[in-house]
Amino acid sequence: MSLQDQLEAYLTRTGGKPAKVHGLSRIPGGASRETYRFDLEVDGGTRGMILRRDPTGSLIDTDRRVEFLAFRSFFDKGLPVPEALALEEEGAELERPFFIMGRIDGGKAQSPFTMPPYGEHAAEIGRQFFTHLGTIAAADPATLPISEAAVTPALDGCWSKELDYWEGVVNEDEEHPQMIIRAAIRRLRRNPPPPAQKLSVVHGDYRTGNFLHDGAGKIVALLDWEMAHIGDPLEDLGWAIEPLWSYKETHRVSGMVPREEAIALWEAASGLKVDPAAFAWWELFASVKGAAIWVSSAKEYRAGGFKDPVLGLSGWYTARRQDEILANVLAKLEGLA
Amino acid sequence: MTPTASELLLGNFLSMMEPPPPEALGDFMQGKVAVTGMISLLCAQEAERGAEARLWENGAIRDLLSQGGAAIPAEADVDRDFSIAGLDRTNATLRRALIDLHIAVENAGDTALDHAILRFYVKSADMRRLDLPPLPAN
Numbered sequence: 001m002s003l004q005d006q007l008e009a010y011l012t013r014t015g016g017k018p019a020k021v022h023g024l025s026r027i028p029g030g031a032s033r034e035t036y037r038f039d040l041e042v043d044g045g046t047r048g049m050i051l052r053r054d055p056t057g058s059l060i061d062t063d064r065r066v067e068f069l070a071f072r073s074f075f076d077k078g079l080p081v082p083e084a085l086a087l088e089e090e091g092a093e094l095e096r097p098f099f100i101m102g103r104i105d106g107g108k109a110q111s112p113f114t115m116p117p118y119g120e121h122a123a124e125i126g127r128q129f130f131t132h133l134g135t136i137a138a139a140d141p142a143t144l145p146i147s148e149a150a151v152t153p154a155l156d157g158c159w160s161k162e163l164d165y166w167e168g169v170v171n172e173d174e175e176h177p178q179m180i181i182r183a184a185i186r187r188l189r190r191n192p193p194p195p196a197q198k199l200s201v202v203h204g205d206y207r208t209g210n211f212l213h214d215g216a217g218k219i220v221a222l223l224d225w226e227m228a229h230i231g232d233p234l235e236d237l238g239w240a241i242e243p244l245w246s247y248k249e250t251h252r253v254s255g256m257v258p259r260e261e262a263i264a265l266w267e268a269a270s271g272l273k274v275d276p277a278a279f280a281w282w283e284l285f286a287s288v289k290g291a292a293i294w295v296s297s298a299k300e301y302r303a304g305g306f307k308d309p310v311l312g313l314s315g316w317y318t319a320r321r322q323d324e325i326l327a328n329v330l331a332k333l334e335g336l337a
Numbered sequence: 338m339t340p341t342a343s344e345l346l347l348g349n350f351l352s353m354m355e356p357p358p359p360e361a362l363g364d365f366m367q368g369k370v371a372v373t374g375m376i377s378l379l380c381a382q383e384a385e386r387g388a389e390a391r392l393w394e395n396g397a398i399r400d401l402l403s404q405g406g407a408a409i410p411a412e413a414d415v416d417r418d419f420s421i422a423g424l425d426r427t428n429a430t431l432r433r434a435l436i437d438l439h440i441a442v443e444n445a446g447d448t449a450l451d452h453a454i455l456r457f458y459v460k461s462a463d464m465r466r467l468d469l470p471p472l473p474a475n
Binding site for chain 1: 339340344345347348349351352355358359360361362363364365367368369372373375376379425428429432433435436439440443451452454455456458459461462463465466467469471472
């Protein structure tokens with residue numbers, strides 16, 4: 001049975017009416033899950049949909065229920081977030097866990113390795129990008145659907161929960177001794193940050209490449225919430241301005257706006273302040289988290305028989321680039337740069 | 338260990354050989370072809386510079402171990418196998434010894450050697466650097 005047949009069978013059973021699937025097509029990106037677009041026809045009406053299905057091997061292991069509830073937490077809340085419609089944790093007719101959401105058309109994603117990624121619209125995209133992130137940080141997670149599934153850490157436990165997790169990933173997946181990552185982890189443990197000023201929903205992968213823009217300066221969809229969790233709001237900001245996402249530009253972050261402007265936009269939208277010492281910790285952490293993901297990618301690439309080139313590139317080129325970034329940050333923190 | 342150039346080129350072949358299901362044609366296949374192309378491009382750099390980077394790194398780690406009074410593991414005292422895989426095996430042994438040394442240096446508060454190791458990390462990452470040309474925005 002083809003995926004299209006499986007999807008039609010599922011939608012017909014759950015909707016109670018004959019459902020037809022048109023234009024089913026896998027789309028690049030969303031590397032932790034297989035992502036497909038399709039049009040659903042029911043009763044003569046058609047709606048654009050997205051299917052996110054668990055892969056057999058993945059860049060990162062994530063909780064699909066948390067991702068689903070993260071979409072639900074911010075849909076219709078003034079942010080461009082698609083509507084999450086159905087979650088099947090046992091896989092049903094599609095055999096592997098999946099969820100379905102409404103599709104936002106008219107947008108395109110940009111690879112972090114393009115130059116310049118947003119052309120003349122960089123500043124306008126940047127203003128929305130960091131303002132949206134501040135809006136996410138301002139929300140109270142306890143009032144949102146994500147709190148049904150995500151662990152709520154203590155304010156002073158946000159950093160250790162994340163660092164423990166990602167160090168665990170390195171411990172589990174490292175296939176060659178990672179001297180630079182290990183040095184960075186030790187530094188993070190020796191110099192813990194202050195407690196979070198509040199708990200927030202952390203998108204977990206908020207960066208260039210994980211949103212759609214219309215090519216005319218407007219962000220139309222915030223996507224890829226698969227690493228969403230509850231934690232310190234500075235975590236997302238550190239990840240968003242991680243140098244990896246700026247290709248090799250140093251005068252602005254994520255190919256959008258200067259660093260100071262990004263922070264000011266985030267502060268204005270979130271109502272929070274960025275403590276430089278705390279933020280330095282979260283910036284270094286962002287590089288460690290990235291490095292852990294690439295270590296994992298390399299292992300998964302081998303385990304999957306070398307068939308997913310995205311895993312191969314991530315576990316190799318991106319890992320090397322992340323090493324460069326980490327080594328330079330470590331040196332800079334000691335005044336050596 | 339990050340994937341080797343041989344594994345990546347094998348992977349490129351395998352990922353292109355497998356017939357895709359109909360729903361994975363179009364944009365997805367276009368993206369896949371682009372990534373395999375990038376990998377091939379970068380593999381050329383690795384073929385040019387990979388052995389040199391590993392030989393340099395192995396020698397630099399031995400120097401740091403000597404500087405810190407740490408023993409150089411007998412099985413890694415010299416590079417004998419100059420294939421990438423052979424150099425990587427020696428490198429893994431040396432890196433483990435360097436990680437132990439760095440922990441000891443940090444605990445002892447030996448700033449001079451700590452900084453020497455941090456400078457080595459910067460140089461090592463640069464030696465292994467892969468240069469991806471910027472892609473045109475779509």
